[in-house]
Amino acid sequence: MAGDGRREANAAAVLRTVLAEGPVARGAIARGSGLSPAAVSRQCAELLRLGLVRELPALAAPAGVGRPQMPLDLHTGELAGPVAGALHIGVPGSTVGVVDLRGRVLARRVVMHERLPTDRIPARMAAELLDLIAESAGDRPLLGVGAAIGRWVRPADGVVVRHDALGWYDRPLAAELERLLGLPVRLDNHARAVAHAEMLFGRPAARRSLVHLFVGNVVDAAFGTAGVVHQGPGAGAGEVAHLPVPESTVPCPCGRTGCLGATASDEALAAEAVRRGIVGEPRMADLLAAAAAGHRAAAELLRERARSVGRAVALLLDVFNPDLVVVTEQSSLADPGTLAEVRAAALAHSRVCADPERIVTPHAGPDVLAAAAATVLLHPLFADPTRPAPFTGPPC
Numbered sequence: 001m002a003g004d005g006r007r008e009a010n011a012a013a014v015l016r017t018v019l020a021e022g023p024v025a026r027g028a029i030a031r032g033s034g035l036s037p038a039a040v041s042r043q044c045a046e047l048l049r050l051g052l053v054r055e056l057p058a059l060a061a062p063a064g065v066g067r068p069q070m071p072l073d074l075h076t077g078e079l080a081g082p083v084a085g086a087l088h089i090g091v092p093g094s095t096v097g098v099v100d101l102r103g104r105v106l107a108r109r110v111v112m113h114e115r116l117p118t119d120r121i122p123a124r125m126a127a128e129l130l131d132l133i134a135e136s137a138g139d140r141p142l143l144g145v146g147a148a149i150g151r152w153v154r155p156a157d158g159v160v161v162r163h164d165a166l167g168w169y170d171r172p173l174a175a176e177l178e179r180l181l182g183l184p185v186r187l188d189n190h191a192r193a194v195a196h197a198e199m200l201f202g203r204p205a206a207r208r209s210l211v212h213l214f215v216g217n218v219v220d221a222a223f224g225t226a227g228v229v230h231q232g233p234g235a236g237a238g239e240v241a242h243l244p245v246p247e248s249t250v251p252c253p254c255g256r257t258g259c260l261g262a263t264a265s266d267e268a269l270a271a272e273a274v275r276r277g278i279v280g281e282p283r284m285a286d287l288l289a290a291a292a293a294g295h296r297a298a299a300e301l302l303r304e305r306a307r308s309v310g311r312a313v314a315l316l317l318d319v320f321n322p323d324l325v326v327v328t329e330q331s332s333l334a335d336p337g338t339l340a341e342v343r344a345a346a347l348a349h350s351r352v353c354a355d356p357e358r359i360v361t362p363h364a365g366p367d368v369l370a371a372a373a374a375t376v377l378l379h380p381l382f383a384d385p386t387r388p389a390p391f392t393g394p395p396c
Contacts, residue, residue, distance in 0.1 A: 022073035085145035086374035097370025103201035107136035126180035144184035146377030150218030193372035202363035310345025
C-alpha cells in the first residue's frame with residue numbers, strides 16, 4: 001500500500017546490497033536482498049535516476065538468453081558520483097573532508113584553532129569546508145554535510161546540549177552551520193558517528209554488535225546492535241568519562257579519583273607530560289611527536305594510557321559483550337604496539353573476552369573523523385535513499 005514504507009525499505013535493501021556486494025548484477029541483488037526481480041528492477045531504476053548507482057557495461061556478462069547481465073555499483077569514481085561534506089569539531093582542532101558513497105575520504109584537512117574564540121569556530125570551519133569542497137569536489141553533486149562533535153548532542157534537532165570544553169550549551173549547531181554553508185547539515189555525537197561508520201562501511205561483525213570508545217580531549221562511547229546505535233532518552237547515552245579505571249588514582253574534578261576522562265583524556269595526558277618534563281607545553285601533538293622521535297618517556301606515557309584504556313575496555317566488554325570494541329585513540333591509530341597494549345590490558349581484566357581480535361581501531365584509520373562525520377549524513381541516506389535530493393553542484 002502507498003505510504004506503508006515498503007518502497008523506502010526496498011530501495012534501502014537494494015542500495016545496501018550494492019554497497020556490500022557491488023559491482024553486482026540485478027539477479028544477485030534479488031538473491032541478496034530477498035526482493036523479487038521486478039521489485040529490484042524498479043528500485044534500480046529509481047536509484048539510477050537519483051544518481052546513487054551506475055551501470056558498468058564494461059563488466060556485463062552474457063546471461064544466456066536475452067539481455068546481458070549489467071552490473072551495478074555505487075556511483076563513485078575519481079571524477080564522478082555524489083559526495084558528502086564532512087566536519088568534525090574538536091578541541092584544539094577540527095577536521096573537514098569530502099567523502100564518497102563508500103565512506104572513502106577523498107580529501108581531508110585538519111585546522112588548529114586553540115587560540116580562536118569558541119564562538120567563531122563554526123564560521124571558521126564552514127569557510128574551510130567550503131574551500132575544500134571547491135578545491136576537491138569539482139562538479140560532483142553534493143548531498144549535504146555530516147557534522148560530528150563530542151559530548152551530549154541531540155541529533156533530532158541538531159543541538160549541542162552540552163560541551164563543557166567549548167562552553168556550548170543548548171547551541172543549535174546544525175541550523176547555524178546550514179546558514180553558514182548553504183547546505184543541509186546533519187549533526188550527531190562523534191562516538192555514535194564512528195559507530196555508524198563501522199556498521200555501514202567497516203567490518204561485518206560491527207553490524208551484529210559493537211561498542212565504540214572515543215578517547216581524545218573528550219572521552220565518550222557508543223553502543224550499537226543489529227545496525228542500530230543506542231541514543232537513550234534525550235540522546236544522552238555514551239557518557240563514560242567518569243567510568244572507573246581500576247588501579248588509577250588520578251583525581252577528577254568530580255571529586256572522585258580514577259575516572260576515565262581524568263586518567264586518559266588528551267588534556268590529562270598532555271598535562272602529565274609537562275609534569276614529567278617530556279614536553280614544555282601541554283599539547284598532545286607535542287607528546288605524540290616526541291614519542292615518534294624516539295623519546296622513551298613519551299612512549300612509556302602513551303603506553304600507560306593504553307593500559308588505562310584497556311582496563312576501561314574490559315569493563316565495557318563485560319557489561320555489553322559485543323562482537324567488537326572499536327577504540328578511537330590517536331596513538332593506537334598510529335602505532336600497532338599501542339593497540340597491543342590496549343588489548344593486553346583488556347584481556348587481563350575482562351571476564352568474558354579472550355580474543356584480542358575483538359578489540360580493533362576504526363577501519364578508516366587516520367581518516368576516521370572525516371569518515372565518521374560524513375556518515376552522519378550517509379547513514380540516513382542508506383536507510384532511505386528515496387528521501388534526500390542531491391544538490392546539483394557546489395554551493396555558490
